Amino acid sequence: MAEKGVKVFGMWASPMVIRVEWALRLKGVAYEYIDEDLGNKSDALLRYNPVTKKVPVLVHDGEPIAESAIIVEYIDEVWKDGYTIMPADPYERAQARFWAKYADEKCNAAIFPVFTATGEAQSKVVHEAQQCLKTLEKALEGKKFFGGDAFGYLDIVVGWYAHWLPIIEEVSGVSIVTEEELPLMKAWFDQILAVDVVKETLPPRDNTSRKTLIYTGSRAQGQGALVPVGNTNRYQRFPPTAGNLPESLPRQRIEVLGFLEGFRDIGLFHIASMHQKRVWV
């Protein structure tokens, strides 16, 4: 008997997963959301996505699809009478796909180091992240959204910046998307955060969830849990590994590093090998 309905296998803090939720909600499609512990993946997830074992996975009437950007196009094609996600014109579609790939491959790789760098090196990586985003920003010129007047495919793919980048900035103590450097992107952030499906789905920014994220993130790396060292502001990996964590690295940053480590597992930062340096004590 064939399974019916739509399921989304995700991790609640994942921006890749949220793309799929935005697309489904735009189409008014009901779905069951299954939250995965990336350090202890379910049999179902591994069965549905044996190749990359990552989230998100969409399962539609028992048939699985992986890779968030591919899932979004699938949703647009299946529920074709609903909200229009992809542009209609072939050339515009090609442009949207081009920028989506650019953002995922280049900008994400440029953003991650902002988080792990300190001092002089950090200002350099911030500048590089800005350069990457400035290139992307060109696709916004004269438009409210990347999709034009309406929130579309490229907005779905990069919209997560509007929520996540300010968090990264706050925790790292830097500014990336500013009025001076990236005025179009800054204005677009406001547009994104006002979109109904975005408002309905964003994860909280507060501290309460961070311990869960650290644990999830570090387990995803197969290196054991991070646990607080007594009452101090330091975290210890259990079992401990050799590290080169600078003493001056603030606690909040350690927490969100765990958060981002977890993301590596869900394919957010492809160039993870650059960042294999142990930043845990």
Added chain:
Amino acid sequence: MLSCSPTSTHHPHSTSSQHSHPQTQTDRHPSNAPTMASEKSSSDLTLLDFWVSPFGQRVRIALAEKSLPYEYVEEDLLAGKSERLLQSNPVHKKIPVLLHGGKPVNESLIIVQYLDEAFPDTPSLLPSDPYARAQARFWADYVDKKVYDCGSRLWKLKGEPQAQARAEMLEILKTLETELGDKEFFGGEHGFGFVDAAFAPFTPWFMSYEKYGEFKVAEVAPKIAAWAERVGKRESVAKSLYSPDKVYDFIGVLKKMYGIE
């Protein structure tokens, strides 16, 4: 040295011979080419490309499958990048670039999809069913992310990192073998499709991967080896690819350039 002027109109191969041989070590360009001059302007397509690029070859295969005439422009990448290339792809400065009515489309798989969508009356590479399309995109993306990068590490590196690349390449081939299964083409019921076009250009690289990795594709992934042979006989593929020997020699040229032993 055979020069390839930017306005020349040709295909890299004549249809009568399997592969043409560049004449001397300084000549990397094909020595013969039929022209399609009379049809050049009818679809208004120009392809900026580099003869041995598997990414460019995907586009050549797609254009041939669709019988779309186009102007082929060889970019001599080892000598530098032309103004036209830099202007058409300022973000990545890479080939292939498809110019349609002068407007550039970049990234090989994006170009192939564009061709399907802009020329809907031609045979399509993606199937029509949304689920099959999503699968095709997934596997083409898998090939895109894995094969060239892993293959490059195989011939660039030595020792432990090379052994790791070898292990990864075997894994990639076995994964693709599982996906292909007993199908004639990756496209299954659709026939020769998007994933076939995405992966076929790597088949001449198998010999080099085998030499550097000390394995045989026919032993590791026999169905892939059989598919490679089948697909190599397909006209669109045969006329777009170069021989394994030419690829191997090209890798040698790259190694010299990078100062790798």
